[in-house]
Amino acid sequence: MSSGHANEGAGASRSSDPNRARDLGGLAIAAGLFLFAALIAWDGTTYPVRQSYAQFGPEIFPYLIAAGLAVFGVATVFMALRNSFPEREPMNLTAVGWIVGALVAKIGLLYGGVGFIVAAGTLFGFAARGLGRRPLWFAILVGIGVSAFLYVLFRHGLSLSLPAGPVERFIDGLFRR
Template identity: 40%
Template sequence: MSSGAPNLSRRPDGAALVIAVILAGIAAIIIWQTSQMRLPPIQARVGPTVFPYAIAGGMLLLSVGTAVSAMRGGFPARDNDNYVPIAWIIGGLVAQILLLSTAGFSIATGILFAFTAKAFGRGPLWQTIPIGVVFAFIVWFAFAKGLQLSLPAGFLERLIP
């Protein structure tokens, strides 16, 4: 995945410059948070702040390196990705996270399953959601009932004593 040929055009790579900025930002956050730490009066030759500062310093250097690489077009060529499927999958995960505690494992996970299938071009949802719920329910039954794993239960799961 990291073996693409370098961009031969020498135009600066905007997205890669953003990465450099983000890296510098993370380094700044680490430095700021670490400077706010209350140091306990414990005997410590190398205290809890040394590594965070060192790592932040490394990130700043890498941020510069990334910027240089972006200016020179050193990043591999990127595919022309399609963001619609990504939105479906992330939507499925978000839906699962929000629904788990109220609707239970089977329904929430069934929706994740159906949304993922949709991202890969399989639909319609009114068919795949029931398939997903049944699949997730079987999985829930095997793990929660068979193996005593604690998984969130909703009204569907409570139908089984």
């Protein structure tokens, strides 16, 4: 599934040149749809065959959807060739990079075990930086403040379970007393 849509993402980033690149973006989406359809159909062929009154098993709906995706993949090719996608504005790649980076950073920090507050604070800082707020360290600091508040509110107010690191364990300790 991810391989098909990674293609879509690549199509968008290539589309900064208005005339020629527009086709490429649309064609990349079509390619993504074809890949996705093939993936679904292939997955369907791996299911074991069952005897049932319905005469159709869990593979029937995936086959229908794969067929639909393929049909609209063809339609997408035509849309791309006829330039019938709406006009796209030039893209601010740096800003998009910061936002994607913000999420990647949070995912990485959470897997690294630093806990919710630092990870969410970093996400907040990167995102604010991406939308034009400088300097980065200040935005991250604000973010850590915001997420510390959110942590206390949701962990101790609504007992939502959030990933804990050293900072969170310290705060939890304060609340236990």
